[in-house]
Each structure stands twice: as structure tokens, then as C-alpha cells.
Amino acid sequence: MSLSRRFQSRSERPIQRDTFVHEWPEAGLILFNGPNDPPPQIRVHSGRVVELDGKPEDRFDAIDRFIARRAIDVDVAEHAMCLDSTDLARRILDLTTPRRDVIRLMNGLTPAKLVEVVNRLNVVEMMMALQKMRARRTPSNQAHVTNRKETPALLAADAAEAAERGFAELETTVGVARYAPFNALAVLIGSQTGSGTALTQCAVEESLGLRLAWLGLTTYAETLSVYGTERAFRDGDDSPWSKAFLASAYASRGIKVRFTSGSGSEALMGHSEGKSMIYLEARCLMLIKGAGSQGVQNGSISCVALPGALPGGVRGVLAENLLASLLDLELASGNDAMSSHSDIRKAAKLMLQFLPGTDFVFSGYSSMPREDNLFGGGNFDAEDLDDYNCLQRDMLVDGGLRPVTEERVLEVRRRAALAVRDVFAELGLPPVSDTEVEAAVAARSSSDMPDRDVVADLRAAEEFLARGLNGMDVMAALARRGYDDIAEKILGVQKLRISGDYLQTSAVVVPGPRVLSAVNDPNDYLGPGTGYRLTEERLKEISSIPQAQEPRDMGAPSEAAAGFLDEIGPATPGGDGQEIVIAVGPAFGAALESTLLGLHHRSVLASLMEGIQAEGLRPRLVRVRSTSDCGFIGHAGARLSGSGISIGIQSKGTTVIHRSDLEPLGNLELFPQAPNLTLESYRVIGRNAAKYAKREPVLPVPLQIDNMARLKFIVKTTVMHLRETACVQAGAPPVELRMRHA
Amino acid sequence: MPDYPLSENLPDQLKTPSGLPFSEITLETVLSGRISIDDLRVTTEALEWQAQVAEREGRRQLADNLRRAAELVHVPENLILKIYDSLRPARSTRKDLLALADHLEATFQARRCAELLREAAG
Numbered sequence: 001m002s003l004s005r006r007f008q009s010r011s012e013r014p015i016q017r018d019t020f021v022h023e024w025p026e027a028g029l030i031l032f033n034g035p036n037d038p039p040p041q042i043r044v045h046s047g048r049v050v051e052l053d054g055k056p057e058d059r060f061d062a063i064d065r066f067i068a069r070r071a072i073d074v075d076v077a078e079h080a081m082c083l084d085s086t087d088l089a090r091r092i093l094d095l096t097t098p099r100r101d102v103i104r105l106m107n108g109l110t111p112a113k114l115v116e117v118v119n120r121l122n123v124v125e126m127m128m129a130l131q132k133m134r135a136r137r138t139p140s141n142q143a144h145v146t147n148r149k150e151t152p153a154l155l156a157a158d159a160a161e162a163a164e165r166g167f168a169e170l171e172t173t174v175g176v177a178r179y180a181p182f183n184a185l186a187v188l189i190g191s192q193t194g195s196g197t198a199l200t201q202c203a204v205e206e207s208l209g210l211r212l213a214w215l216g217l218t219t220y221a222e223t224l225s226v227y228g229t230e231r232a233f234r235d236g237d238d239s240p241w242s243k244a245f246l247a248s249a250y251a252s253r254g255i256k257v258r259f260t261s262g263s264g265s266e267a268l269m270g271h272s273e274g275k276s277m278i279y280l281e282a283r284c285l286m287l288i289k290g291a292g293s294q295g296v297q298n299g300s301i302s303c304v305a306l307p308g309a310l311p312g313g314v315r316g317v318l319a320e321n322l323l324a325s326l327l328d329l330e331l332a333s334g335n336d337a338m339s340s341h342s343d344i345r346k347a348a349k350l351m352l353q354f355l356p357g358t359d360f361v362f363s364g365y366s367s368m369p370r371e372d373n374l375f376g377g378g379n380f381d382a383e384d385l386d387d388y389n390c391l392q393r394d395m396l397v398d399g400g401l402r403p404v405t406e407e408r409v410l411e412v413r414r415r416a417a418l419a420v421r422d423v424f425a426e427l428g429l430p431p432v433s434d435t436e437v438e439a440a441v442a443a444r445s446s447s448d449m450p451d452r453d454v455v456a457d458l459r460a461a462e463e464f465l466a467r468g469l470n471g472m473d474v475m476a477a478l479a480r481r482g483y484d485d486i487a488e489k490i491l492g493v494q495k496l497r498i499s500g501d502y503l504q505t506s507a508v509v510v511p512g513p514r515v516l517s518a519v520n521d522p523n524d525y526l527g528p529g530t531g532y533r534l535t536e537e538r539l540k541e542i543s544s545i546p547q548a549q550e551p552r553d554m555g556a557p558s559e560a561a562a563g564f565l566d567e568i569g570p571a572t573p574g575g576d577g578q579e580i581v582i583a584v585g586p587a588f589g590a591a592l593e594s595t596l597l598g599l600h601h602r603s604v605l606a607s608l609m610e611g612i613q614a615e616g617l618r619p620r621l622v623r624v625r626s627t628s629d630c631g632f633i634g635h636a637g638a639r640l641s642g643s644g645i646s647i648g649i650q651s652k653g654t655t656v657i658h659r660s661d662l663e664p665l666g667n668l669e670l671f672p673q674a675p676n677l678t679l680e681s682y683r684v685i686g687r688n689a690a691k692y693a694k695r696e697p698v699l700p701v702p703l704q705i706d707n708m709a710r711l712k713f714i715v716k717t718t719v720m721h722l723r724e725t726a727c728v729q730a731g732a733p734p735v736e737l738r739m740r741h742a
Numbered sequence: 743m744p745d746y747p748l749s750e751n752l753p754d755q756l757k758t759p760s761g762l763p764f765s766e767i768t769l770e771t772v773l774s775g776r777i778s779i780d781d782l783r784v785t786t787e788a789l790e791w792q793a794q795v796a797e798r799e800g801r802r803q804l805a806d807n808l809r810r811a812a813e814l815v816h817v818p819e820n821l822i823l824k825i826y827d828s829l830r831p832a833r834s835t836r837k838d839l840l841a842l843a844d845h846l847e848a849t850f851q852a853r854r855c856a857e858l859l860r861e862a863a864g
Contacts, residue, residue, distance in 0.1 A: 065861075071803070104800070207827075210822075216779045234832075241858055245829050248807055248810035249826060251784075252784070252811040252813075252814035292803040292804050292807025328800070472782075475769070479769055479772070480773075491767070499749035499764070500748070500789055500792040505799070505804065514749075
């Protein structure tokens with residue numbers, strides 16, 4: 001328990017639940033400069049790398065051997081390795097050096113040299129570098145689609161919504177491995193139900209993953225994990241060659257693949273060998289490049305809270321993203337696993353990938369609430385989607401998503417759930433009930449879904465594979481049940497496999513279907529006026545969030561509103577010392593009829609009058625027509641008031657108590673925060689004005705401070721003030737008012 | 743040099759592994775049962791074109807991977823899974839891998855894949 005109450009209240013903030021540790025370099029708990037990180041060095045002999053980062057060929061481990069043989073471009077290595085690291089870092093940012101020229105140099109660097117180069121950049125420079133170096137010009141995004149009950153109607157509905165929201169890839173997985181074909185099937189159907197054309201995958205063990213892809217139930221894979229040390233690799237039960245072979249195996253059937261790596265995994269597995277996280281990640285990335293992968297998902301992925309606990313951890317994660325782009329790999333930049341308890345910290349971290357843009361900003365945005373995320377992720381989830389759309393709109397940054405209306409979402413969810421129900425029926429799979437369909441359309445999470453017969457589902461899923469059912473059967477079933485459009489779209493995406501077009505770097509499928517990749521949409525950023533820019537159409541799409549209001553419609557008086565104030569002639573200075581003038585603005589009770597808080601102008605006047613009358617004085621109503629400023633309205637009123645005291649009030653409710661001998665912008669009391677003024681406040685304002693006139697001691701009306709008032713009301717304030725100002729008649733004298741009986 | 747994307751620029755030259763033209767892959771042919779899921783696979787030729795595109799883009803390793811993939815087009819799936827397995831740690835001896843490499847090269851002319859296996863054998 002802290003002695004300081006401020007320390008005490010801070011100790012309850014979410015950030016305190018995050019773990020922070022000092023570096024422990026020998027255990028690999030360090031981002032850069034591990035005790036066993038080698039200095040950069042290379043020796044090439046007859047076109048062959050014979051020394052790599054201080055290690056001669058005969059001491060190469062499997063990863064060194066693979067990198068030396070396959071990753072490094074020996075033609076540029078000796079030249080590139082001689083360049084100063086700061087100079088190389090500057091060339092990355094230099095806006096006269098095209099991306100391709102940077103890549104050519106990077107291809108000749110060793111892991112230690114690459115790390116030294118990126119470590120010369122601060123985070124802003126890394127972001128600028130990422131903007132220039134990512135492979136595809138147009139950024140995009142990937143979603144996770146899973147749920148705890150592994151219920152197909154919900155998977156399909158969620159996939160349909162995610163694709164409709166603009167996610168270019170959908171990744172599902174399984175809680176129970178045997179569900180895999182059904183989960184893949186449901187997500188496949190959902191992915192092509194709305195207007196999207198997302199590629200889909202199902203993360204399962206490698207041989208099953210291959211099989212699902214071969215059966216046409218998925219279109220890409222990203223489960224090919226690699227590690228930066230040999231022992232970590234062995235614990236992962238793979239070798240560089242097995243992974244490289246697997247990559248070719250997927251490609252041989254026209255299926256897109258990216259690898260997975262990320263800082264912290266070796267330390268977590270106890271095999272960091274005293275090397276830094278980013279050095280080991282550089283080895284992973286070079287291995288991935290050497291294996292011929294078009295891309296990678298990195299950014300620490302599931303280990304992110306480990307680098308995050310260390311100094312420079314979030315910068316390190318950005319550095320590893322940048323390394324992938326420098327090696328010309330497609331980059332799906334993480335942001336999937338929980339990175340913090342603090343929303344501030346999470347959002348700040350996201351900006352490092354979101355603002356520069358990457359090929360996939362997330363390698364898994366949880367499109368459903370995180371409780372349903374079987375990857376254990378959900379750093380940003382379904383509940384945060386409106387926040388994300390606002391971030392795109394605020395900064396005019398393309399984060400890959402588009403705002404959608406609830407109506408459209410319900411429509412695509414229903415159609416996807418119905419399609420799954422009918423395909424299950426058509427293929428003789430356990431029935432999906434109408435109750436499930438209805439629940440899936442409206443569900444927040446799988447808690448809203450009825451339970452299914454798990455035993456029957458698992459048996460049927462096994463039979464599905466045994467019967468050799470595949471994507472073709474799914475398309476036929478869809479067509480037979482009247483879902484020709486979905487079947488056509490699935491076929492359209494599957495058909496692209498024949499061309500191999502989405503095997504090129506950073507490929508996504510956009511409506512058409514057309515393939516967009518680093519080949520036909522290469523990042524050509526070289527400073528202002530180049531690279532990706534929002535089109536007019538996309539700008540409009542990002543800007544049109546459903547909750548945006550039409551300002552022209554705000555605060556407009558309803559047709560039915562009848563005026564209740566009659567103008568009965570010019571207002572002249574009064575001689576009655578018992579009168580208090582209530583001076584209203586030009587639109588009060590006319591073009592506008594209620595205050596910011598929504599109090600009707602008639603009630604406001606009644607309260608002010610009641611307060612004045614309670615003190616035995618007489619209220620008198622005038623309208624000031626020549627100004628909309630509160631101080632000037634009040635002052636004009638005071639000069640007409642027999643007592644010299646007035647209450648000035650704007651239509652939005654801002655009020656002043658004024659006296660004729662004060663400067664127009666002076667006052668006795670000012671109530672600038674109209675949203676905090678209630679009818680009771682107006683009554684007390686009336687009372688105080690009367691007391692001033694009687695020269696009695698006055699206790700000022702206590703002011704409430706609401707720090708959020710300006711935030712909440714500034715737009716409406718502006719619009720109402722614009723309307724009032726539009727009613728101003730320059731030079732028009734004040735007029736006497738009479739209130740009609742209700 | 744093939745013009746990328748092939749699906750847009752070379753649809754007339756694209757064929758399924760069974761020789762069916764790209765343009766004949768329609769929902770009708772699916773429903774008629776004339777094509778199977780194996781028709782939706784990439785061909786050796788298309789992979790070679792893609793390898794050339796990757797090479798032109800300066801992606802030597804990706805091109806190499808696509809050429810390995812081209813060699814695997816006709817390798818049955820169970821053999822592919824077997825090879826993958828044998829490349830995992832402690833699954834096979836050096837001799838096993840070399841034998842597998844020879845088999846791949848002799849039966850499927852998979853020179854690059856064989857080279858990968860021999861490299862893995864050390």
C-alpha cells in the first residue's frame with residue numbers, strides 16, 4: 001500500500017498488470033547486442049561463403065549453412081559488407097535511392113550486419129523505412145476467425161463479416177484438431193459470401209494443413225515456424241530443409257505460403273545461446289528468404305509480451321518487421337497476441353505498423369471477441385473495430401478495413417449461416433438448425449450459440465476426410481442449394497491457383513477476382529507524391545463511418561415547433577428599478593428551440609422568471625438581434641434594464657448576468673458551460689440577478705466542472721452558434737418580447 | 743517473358759494439369775462433374791512462368807522455390823508428406839536422405855529438390 005494516494009491510484013491502473021524486467025543478456029533477454037552476438041563479417045571464396053559473422057565454414061551450424069548457401073547474394077556481399085552501417089541505414093531512408101537498390105544491397109548482408117544497420121535507426125526512422133520498404137504498395141489486413149464452440153454457423157457468419165469489413169486474409173484454427181475440415185469449410189463459405197474475396201487458412205499441424213489446402217478447403221498457409229538457433233529448431237521438430245521443402249510442396253499445388261518467426265521464441269524455449277532477440281530473428285528471416293518463401297509473419301507474434309517486458313522491446317519488434325521488408329519478404333506484422341493490459345500502450349504500439357502500413361498490419365485481428373480467439377490472441381478484437389475505423393479516419397491512413405452498417409453485416413452473416421446450414425444438409429453432415437442460424441446472425445460470441453453434438457460433429461469431420469470430400473463438393477452443394485454466387489466466387493479464387501499468380505510476393509485477391517501483389521502493385525514510395533495514396537473513393541469510404549452525423553441536420557428546429565415569443569415593438573430603456581431584463585439571442589425560441597442540453601427555451605425562460613419573481617422583482621423579455629455573442633447580448637440587455645441588471649442568454653444556453661456599467665465582455669457571473677446548466681441552475685441565476693439588483697450579498701451560483709462537456713458538445717455548440725449567428729441582423733435594434741401562454 | 747498476372751494476361755495459355763483450358767473452368771463444368779479438385783492445381787508450365795516473373799523482380803530464392811515446386815507437381819501427395827517427414831530432425835540417416843534424393847531425381851527429374859535433400863544430408 002502506497003503512502004501517496006496518487007501512487008495508490010496509479011497502482012490500480014491496467015499498466016501495472018504488465019510485467020517489466022531488466023535485461024538479462026546471457027539468457028537472451030535483450031533486444032540488441034547480446035553477449036554472444038558476433039560482429040558482422042563475411043568471406044567469399046570462389047562464389048561460396050566460407051566465413052559468416054566470424055565463423056569459418058567448418059564450424060557452421062545448420063542455420064549458418066543454410067543461410068550461407070541459400071540466402072546471401074555472393075555477388076554483392078563483399079561490397080555491401082564493406083559499407084558503413086550508418087551509411088547503409090541512411091540509404092534505406094534516402095528518398096533518391098529506390099527500394100530495389102536498397103534490397104540489392106541488403107541481399108548481400110549477413111545477419112549480424114543487418115542487425116547493426118537497423119539498430120542505427122530510431123523508431124520514427126524505422127517507420128519511414130517501413131513505409132518505403134514494404135513489398136506491396138497497398139496495405140492490407142488479416143483477421144482471426146475462431147470460436148470456443150467451433151460452431152460452423154458462427155464461423156461462417158464471422159468470416160462473412162470479416163471479409164465484408166475488408167480483411168484480405170482470414171485465419172482460423174482448431175481447439176480440437178479433428179474439427180479442422182469443418183472449420184476450414186465454414187470459413188471458406190463465409191469468406192466469399194459478402195463483397196470480399198479473402199484468402200483463407202486453417203492453422204493446424206503441417207501435414208493436415210497441406211491436406212486441407214490440397215482439398216481446396218483453404219487457399220494459403222502460414223504455419224511454417226522457424227527459429228534462430230539449431231536447438232530451438234530441433235525442439236520445434238523441424239529443420240531448415242524440411243521447412244524449405246514444405247514451402248515448395250504448398251507452391252506445387254498453387255497454394256500461398258508465408259513463414260512465421262519472431263523475437264523471443266528462442267529465449268522462451270531456453271535456447272537463445274546468449275544471443276540477442278533481434279540477431280536471432282535476423283537469422284530466421286535470412287533462413288526464410290533462403291527457403292524461397294515469399295513472406296513471413298513476424299513482430300514477435302505470440303511472444304510479444306517477452307520483448308515488451310524489456311527496454312526497447314516495442315522498438316525491437318518494429319525493427320524485426322523492418323528486417324523482413326528489407327529482405328524483400330511480404331510482411332504480416334503481428335499485433336495479434338496480447339501485448340499489454342493498457343489500452344494506451346497497445347494503441348501506441350499498433351501505430352508503429354499502422355502508420356507506415358505493412359502488407360498485413362495485423363497477422364490476425366480478432367474479428368470476434370477475444371474470449372473466442374483460439375490463438376490466445378485478440379490484442380485488438382471485435383469490440384475495438386469502431387475504434388480502429390476511427391483511427392483510419394482520423395489520420396487518413398489505410399489500415400485495410402472499411403466501415404460497414406449493421407444492416408449490411410446482418411445481411412451477410414445470415415446468408416453465410418444459411419449457406420453453411422444448407423451445405424451441411426446437402427453433404428449429409430450433422431444438421432445445422434435454424435436456431436443456430438438465427439443465433440449466429442445476432443451473436444456477440446459463442447456464448448450466444450446453442451451447443452452442438454460434439455461427438456457427432458467430430459465423427460462426421462473424420463468421415464468428411466475419409467470420404468474424400470473437397471472444395472469441389474462444397475461448390476456443387478452451394479450451387480444445388482441456390483448459392484450460385486458464393487460457389488462462383490469460391491471457384492474464382494480457387495481457379496487462380498492454376499495460374500500460380502498468388503504465389504508471388506505479397507499477393508492478395510481483390511474483387512474481380514484479381515490478384516494484387518508486389519509484382520503488379522510494387523511499393524514505389526520515394527517521398528511525397530509517390531507510393532500509396534488514398535484514392536478519392538477510398539478516402540470517402542474510410543471517412544464514412546456509420547456514426548458520423550450530418551452537421552447540417554444537427555439542432556434544426558422540428559417542423560412542428562411553433563414560436564412562443566411575439567415581438568411587440570422596439571425595446572426602449574426602462575425606468576423601473578424593479579425590472580430585470582432577460583435578453584435572448586437572435587435565434588432563441590425561433591430558429592432554435594432548445595439548449596445544448598436539450599432544455600426547451602420556454603422552460604428555460606420560465607425558470608429564469610421564476611427565480612426573479614421569487615425575489616419580488618419583475619422580469620422583462622427582450623431580443624437582441626444585432627449580435628450572437630453572449631457578453632454583448634447581456635450588455636445590451638443591461639442597458640435597457642431599469643435596474644441596470646440583465647441576464648443575457650444565447651440559444652445554446654450559455655448565460656451571463658450583466659450590469660450596464662460594466663464593459664460588454666465583463667460580467668457579474670458567467671455560465672459558459674451550457675451543458676451543465678439545468679432548469680434549477682436557471683432558476684438560481686434568475687434569483688441571483690434579482691439579488692444583484694437589490695444590492696444584497698450574493699453567493700455565486702456554484703459552477704460544475706465537467707471536463708468532458710467540451711468534448712461531447714463542441715460540434716453541436718459550433719453548429720448551434722452558426723445557426724444563431726446566421727440570424728444576426730446587423731444594426732437591428734432590440735425588440736420587446738411577450739411570451740405566449742402555453 | 744510472361745506478363746503478370748497470368749490469369750489476366752495469358753488466360754488462353756493457362757491449362758489445368760489435365761489439359762482443360764482456363765476459360766472452361768466454370769460453375770457449369772463443376773456441376774457437370776467434368777472436373778475434379780485436381781484440375782484446380784497449378785501446372786509445371788505456370789510455375790516456370792511464375793519463376794521467371796520472380797527472377798525478373800530480383801527474387802532469386804523465390805524463383806528457385808517455384809522451380810522446386812514445379813518438380814513436385816507430379817509427385818504424389820503421400821510421397822511429398824514422406825519426404826517432408828524424413829527431413830525433420832532425427833527421422834532419417836544421411837544414407838536415407840541420399841537414397842530419397844536419387845529416387846526423386848530418377849523418377850520425377852526433380853533435380854532441385856534432390857539437391858535440397860542432399861544438402862540436408864550434409
